[in-house]
Amino acid sequence: MGITLGDVFPNFEADTTAGRIKFHDWLGNSWGLLCSHPADYTPVCTTELGRMAKLAPEFKKRNVKIIALSIDSVQDHHGWTKDINAYIGESSVQNLPFPIIADEKRELAVQLGMLDPSERNKEGLPLTARAVFVIGPDKTLKLSILYPATTGRNFDEILRVIDSLQLTACKKVATPVDWKAGEDCMVLPNISEEDVTKLFPKGIHIKALPSSKKYLRFTPQP
Template sequence: MPGLLLGDEAPNFEADTTHGPIRFHDFLGDSWGILFSHPRDFTPVCTTELGRAAKLAPEFSKRNVKMIALSIDSVQDHLSWCKVTALGSVQGTACSPTQAWRDRCHIPNALCSLIQEESNITAVPLAKRVFVFGPDKKLKLSILYPATTGRNFDEILRVVDSLQLTAYKKVATPVDWKPGDSVMVVPSLPEEEAKKLFPKGIFTKELPSGKKYLRYTPQPE
């Protein structure tokens, strides 16, 4: 099977974590969620990633986002790893909480199928994924990284800002958008309705084709 696709519901798995046993849907509640996998505990790149996640935890919390990490290591290994403090305060709620599976067969199929394909002959996952789920428990974003490339959590935070804005407003975010920049009016929105929804005004970029589909407006509140 191809694993989770955008719009698919997250598997409601149960697991032991550094914060005790959880059921995933209950853990998320009415929050957004980020689940990120990593190859093993005590790997150098992931140590720096978890440190950055810890530093940005207050920013994700402001956005009603819960973070949880996934690997095949034990809870005890996770607890030992969380004592690492040299590279960015990994201690504490770096991945709030950290997931633990000793046997990959215990991973729900929707997640397992994504990880098994990226394993070497020792069955250790070599790739890292980021899944972003909405309050409806459906997948909004999935990113695959090789183990040698550190994830950019500032970019993940930016993506969450875009996902949350576009989930509730009839807008899209253009290339390199960041919070506070102008956004794009979705093409399906008629001009008269757009004017009512966006009282700050709409401006259209002139194109050689003469088509008026690049419509921008200041970011709505």
């Protein structure tokens, strides 16, 4: 099982720390970020959810709703939240700025292809891997990254990728290696020279190459 880029993301129903949700209704017209976690009260996950909480304003600025998933119960999630907030210095805060899905039966983990067979709990059951899913307002999957349970995510990179996804969804550009918001973009190969002037009034510059092919066309970010 699993889901690939361009697929409609499953409209699952689940219990969360913010009540029961139906995913598409919860998402509405926003972008979405779903991050899965191996289990509650685990060290790497605690640092990750703390980082997500700290970055919540950045995701909100980008119209991205964030949600986490772990294989334990809602009650466990609420208890774990206290540890997460203590870790980031927010001990007086009762909730996180996003819900956590309870996936006790691993149904979503199986449906979305998120299990890590090499990492198992004390009962011998596979843990959920660190999946990252970015879902567009059209409810289709725009990005997936799968980390093993032992490696924490880089949320600065996730924000960078979301910036690229949102830009390239509405502008006829691609983003080059290590691109950050505000830097030059690349003109798509299928855009003719005749259309370049109309589409990119800020102009373009072409990198000279030994092949003499003019495919490395850069333009200021639209």
